Structures are given as structure tokens and as C-alpha cells.
Amino acid sequence: MKRLFTAVCLLGTVALTACGGGKEDGQPEKQAKQVKEAPEPFTMTIYAAGVKPEEFDSRFRKALESKFPHVTFKFRTSGKGSSIQELVAQGDIPDLIRTDIPSLKTSYIDLGLAYDLREQLNVHNYSTSRFNPVFVQEIVDVVKTGELYGLPVPPYFPQVLYYNKDLFDKFGQPYLKDGMRWDEVYELAKKLTRVDGDRIYRGFSAGTIALLRDNPYSQPILDPKTDRLANPDVWKTLFENLKRFYDIPNNTIAKTAVEEGAVFGQGRVAMQVNQYSIYVNLPPELNWDIVSAPAMDGAPKLMPQRGPAYWSITKQSKYKSEAFQAIMTMLSEEVQMQDSRGGIPTTLASKEIAANLGKDHPVYSKKNTGAVNYYAPIPPTAKREAGLADVPLGTQQNLVANTFQKVATGEMDINTALNDISEKLRKEVEKEKSK
Template sequence: MYRRRIGGSFMKWRTIVLPVLTAAALALSAGCSNGGGSADPGTTSSDAKSKVAADTGTPVTLKVAFFSSQDTFKQLTQNPVIKQKFPNVTFQYIKYADLDKAIAAGDAPDLINGIVSALADLEERGLKYDLGPLAKLLDIDLNKFERKKLEGIRSYGRNGELFGLPDNLEETSPYNTFALVYNKDIFDKFAVPYPKDNMTWDEAVDLARQFVRTDGGTEYKGLVAHAAPHFLAAQLGIEFVGADGKVNTSDPKWSELMRVNKRISVEQGGFLPKGGDLTHFYKTQNVAMYAGDAGDLFRSPDKFGASFQWDIATYPVFPGMAPHTVVGPNGGMWAVGATSKHKELALAVLDTILSPDVMKSIPNYDWWNHPNVQSKRLEALKNPNYPTTRANAYMQKYNLKFRAEIAKATESVSKDGVDINTALRTFQESFQKIIDADGVK
């Protein structure tokens, strides 16, 4: 039922920002084709390489949607290797959070840097582009990437298209940074044993309940599960809309998703944090555990401070699920925008960025060797298992809308007391209306 995939990334910039965009006609055409643009069938290897040479020899600006700060962006794009190989190329920084604004203003990016799960949203933005054919024409060696990592990215293509490349090389492949992070000081304060590996979500909630109290004027909680509704749906491998465009919540996985989300909130006194990410967990320091992507703790350990005492266990699983099953390929990725006029050059630049000389110049690229990380239980990040669900045309198109709708449904159960069956029925009806309104058959 489950298979293995990958993790790890050089990205020290990691926020989950998933905006929206675009027209129904895009999904209609994509649903009937390969799911995104790709190299012109008539293009030869010589043609592609000539285009790179021509673009390299003249001033060209590549627009880059980038997750991290502008300082980090400059550090990467002004690397001596990049500057020597592409002296006439300048790079325009687009903050990833402003991606939709840039597209609306006619500044769609040539290159996109983000988390792998953001690949599911490229179709709605009109940016999805299959790199496979062009990579072959440009003789790009895909063997420098870990095989399972490429498989994970290909799972976002309906026919195994390669809509992005991993943002790191093979040597980090054993790690996936989805984990259960725990604040050791809080556990020690209340004399509670630390979490164990391979706990179920029910066991994690049972453990969390021991911290729901007020002490010294501070209100404590036990567990925050980052982006729980859609992350847990992904962990369960839920097909949230079928290949026929129909929404069907009869699979028992749906009820299990709602049940666990309800427990996480209701059994902690209705705990629904608005800022349920890792930074919020660190800043408040009144929650004992965080379940989600802990990549920032590993790639930017200094920003969390040496006084923050933490460690990790494996990401919780559902009953009957293979141990250490996580959400998906949570590393970073690079993609070439489908609307770029310089696709060949963009991919050639990307190939250079993803070379050992450039990679190893990035701060904390070898984060597993950082003194503040070496003491942690890194074995909890190794060799995870992954759901096998491959996104169909409708899942690709409606990924963002699904996240919004399932969040409403789970909140209606946790906050408003709606029973699970009613909430699922309401979700199914409302989500189906969204799909039907586009007229996509």
C-alpha cells in the first residue's frame, strides 16, 4: 500500500506559501494531454544547445521565484561558477509569496524554487513544464540526483513527467525532515517521558493531553500538527477527487482523517493555532510537540538559539500504516516556468546551480554535520515510507481549492461540533460544485 520516497534539501528558506491563480481552460487542455508543456517535438539537441549558446552570449534577464531572502538569492546567483559560465545573465528576484502578483503583472518566472509539494500548484498558475525532454536534449545528467527523489517528483505528473528537479544532490537522500519535534524543557518540567519512534496519531494525542494545563500563568498545550488537514490527507494517500472528476468520501480514510484532526483539537481544549508552523512552535514555547516539516531546525539551527532544547521522533502514523510513513517528498525543488522564453538557458543555468561546486558553497548544505544537529536523533529522518497515490488531472488542478475546503470541513467538526458524516457530506457537495462550475468533463 505504501512505498518509499526521499527527503533532504539544501533549502534553509522554508515556508509553505501556496497562493492561487488561473483559468479553467488550462486544466481542460492539461487533463487531455501530458499535464504540462514540454520541449517542441521538432527540437533537436543541436537546436537546444545553440539556443543556450545564443542566450549566453547576449544580455538576458532570468526572473526567479525564490523561497528565501534576497540576500540568500544574491549569494547563490552571484556564485563565481555561475558568473563565469553565464557572464551576460542577470537574475531578477521574485519573492515566492508574491508569485501570483508577479504573474498578474506579466512577470511570470523563468525559474521557480520552492518545496516539492508546490509542484501540485503549478498547473493552476499556468507554469507547469515537463523538463524531461529538454534535459535529454541538453545532455543533463539526472543520475546526480537520488533515484527515489526523482520518482517522488515524477509522482506529481500524471504520466511520470518531470516537472522539477531536486534542489540537492544524492548525498542527502537518506533524510526526510518530516518529524515529531519535542521541546525537551517542557517534557522535563512536567516529568513526562520523551516521545518514542513509530507512535500512531492516537498515541501522540494521548501523550499531548498530559500537557494541557496552566502553570505559572502559562497555558500549555501538547501538540500542534502543521497544516494537518491536507498533510494528513496526503499521508493517508487520499484521492480527493477521482480521475472522472467526481468527489467521493466513502473511503474509510476520510473518516479517519476527520477523526484524528478532531482529536488533535478537541482533546486539547479546542486548540486550533493560527500560526501552526515551526517558527510559531519555537517562539511561543508553550507547546510540547510539533508534527510536521522540521527542515528549518536542521538547515538553520543557529536562528533557533542554543538555549532551545529539542529533539525528534518519527512522524506519527495512522493505525495499520507502515512505520515511518510521512507526507511526501518534502525537500526543495527547482522548476522551469512554462511561459519562459528562455527555457533552454534557464535549464542550463539550473544544471550549473545543481552542481557540486555551487551546492557545497551554500551555507549549511551539509546540515547533518552542524554541531547543533549532530547530537539529534537523525535516525528518525532516515528511510521513510511514502503513500503511492499519483495525482490525477483533477487532483493537480484542484489541489489548492481542496486544501481550503478540507480545512473548512475539519474546522466545522473541531470548532462547531458538526458530526463527521455531516461534515464529509457537506464537503463532498461543496467541493463537487466547485469542480462542476468549471464545466470540465
């Protein structure tokens, strides 16, 4: 009878329950329940220089706290006494840091924070193919030894052509369209540069710092291999193309490169090539729109752009796996769709997300945001070869823009200007070598 009883009890869960209290070979029946322990709570610190806490909260906090209820996310940004250099000196090192290409070396690698994300890619079976490849390429190129120190976080800043619709109406010109060339823009600039009574209306302006740095050839300033200006012939073409606009009578460039980038918002400039950005504060009364950046003969039909920032993990973090999962959440399709609909261009390769750019933004929902994605982003500029002294990008871009300023005002001819840039770059490299 004992054998029969045992056999019946083994028929299934229902029978086993009905036999309650049964014993086999005198041993109590063990329950098969497994209780999943709740993860231990901890605090993860995220540092992003220049990002307001309100922006971090609106873009990322809800998604993070929903996904990781056991984690307290402490956000820090730059300010007095809280630069990343000061935090590192105090031993107060964050788990996650938002890096960018110009400061990757000085504010991440040289501070001893660098951590290769390839380990986490393998652990979490995460593919970088979901991103636009040019953004991943740039952070790999800047290191040159194979490490991946970050994943691209929006926004990036593509070049577009802004135009003042009221001035086009005033002077009887049809509105701009995507896919225009520089020569077409030049002819329009001549027509739209007018003197009306005591007012001068300029046909064209440019954010010269961004335009020259993020140029249609993706041409670097400092040569990747030698201590001089890279490819002066290409730079001559870029200078000549831009200078002709400032040779138009009454289309005089502003006193400084910074002022030139700001004149469009004053309402007396018909067109301006500059970066697309929801952080640009144009007056609400300005009746403007955008089209794709003009294409240049001989240059690739791609969109010049200033690349994104990157989410990076510090090697000192005790929570590297959790930090990578936080990055996965902040760069997810859901979060990037929210970003895109809010007017922030995506770093993902998703055409659907790109197509939703600005749909929920109070201003950009009424603009031609398709201009941003009319051309694919151009590959990043070539970086200095490993082992060579480099010059901070900020120094390079200001040198080029300020020298062009002298060309545009007639203080210096183009050949002299390019030679001057090359010599000053050489001196800057020597300074870096002596550090």
C-alpha cells in the same frame, strides 16, 4: 637532397621546428593551432516567486558565476507589479522559473511557458535517477502526458514531531525517540496536558493544514476520478486519529487552523506534529528538538512530506541549453551538499548529502536532524485524471483543515463533516468547469 630534407622535417615536432621556414611543394607551412573563441556574453533571467534575493545569492549565485563567467544572472522575485502573470503580460519572460506543483498549471502551463526538459536530458546526457524518485514522479504525474516540466530543487518539507524538552523535564517524562507510533504520542499527550496554578499546558498540537494534506496515507483530498472526497473511510480514520487528542481535557484546539500551527512557539505545548523547515522561527529561548513523525497503524512506514519546487525553463528562452546547464549547476552535488549542511533537505538520492543535514546551521546543528531522514519520503498523492476539472490545492487543504476545526471543537461530527467536505468539493469542481 630535397627528398631527404623533407623526410627529416616530417620526423616530429622538434625536427619540424628546427627546419623552420621550410616549404613543401612551394606552399608555406600552416600552423595547427586552434584558438577557442570566448563565448558571447548575455543575460539570463531567473524568476523564483517568494524567494528573497539574499537567499538566491547565498545558495546559487557564486556557483553560477564561477561556472559561467560570460553570463550575467538577473534574479527576479514576486512583488508588486512582478507576478509571473504580470511579467508574461508585459512580454518580460524569464529564461528560468521556479515552479511548484499546486501552481504548475495556472502559473506555468496555462501561461504558455511550458517546455519539455527531455530534449535537454538527451543533449546533455543527464539522468534523473540522481534524484529521489518520488520528487520526479510528482511532476510527471501532474501532467500525465509524459512531459517533464522541471527538476526538483530543495527544500521539501517533511513532517516531524517537535517537542519542548523543558516541559518534558518539568513533568518528569523521558524525551521522545525516533520511530514512535501515534498511540504512544497520544498516551504521552494525556500525561503532559496539565493545569499548573493558573497556567494550562497542552500535551499536543498539530499544524493541521499540513498534517491533513500531507497525511501518512498520501491520501488525496479530491478524488482523482470523481468530483467528491477521495476515499471517505481513510479520511474518517485520519480525522478520528487527530480528534482524540483534542478530546483530552484542557488540550483544546486554537481558534483557527493557522493559530493551531503557531502555538508550539509560545512555550506551553509539549509536542507538535508539523513540517520541518529552517524557515520556521521558533524563539531562541525555547528548548526544543525533533524526532520522526509518528507512524500510523495500517499506513506505510514512510515520511509524509510536502514536495519541493522545480527549476523549469520557459519555451520562449533563447538560451535553453545554457539554462539547462544552469539548472545542472544549481542542483549539483556541491550545491546540494552546501544546502544540506545549511539545514535544507536534499532532493538527491545521496545518503551522504542527507546525512550532513544541518551540520553547519547555528540552530539545527544541535538538533536531531536524523529524524528528517528516518523514513523515506512517501510517494505523492494521486493526481486528477487528465481532462477532469481540478480544484486548486490551496482551496482543498483549507476546506479540510477548516472543517476539521469544527470537528475538534465539537461543532460537527466526523460523518457530517466528511459529507460536507465532499459536497463543497463538488461545488468547487462545478465552478472550475464554468470558467
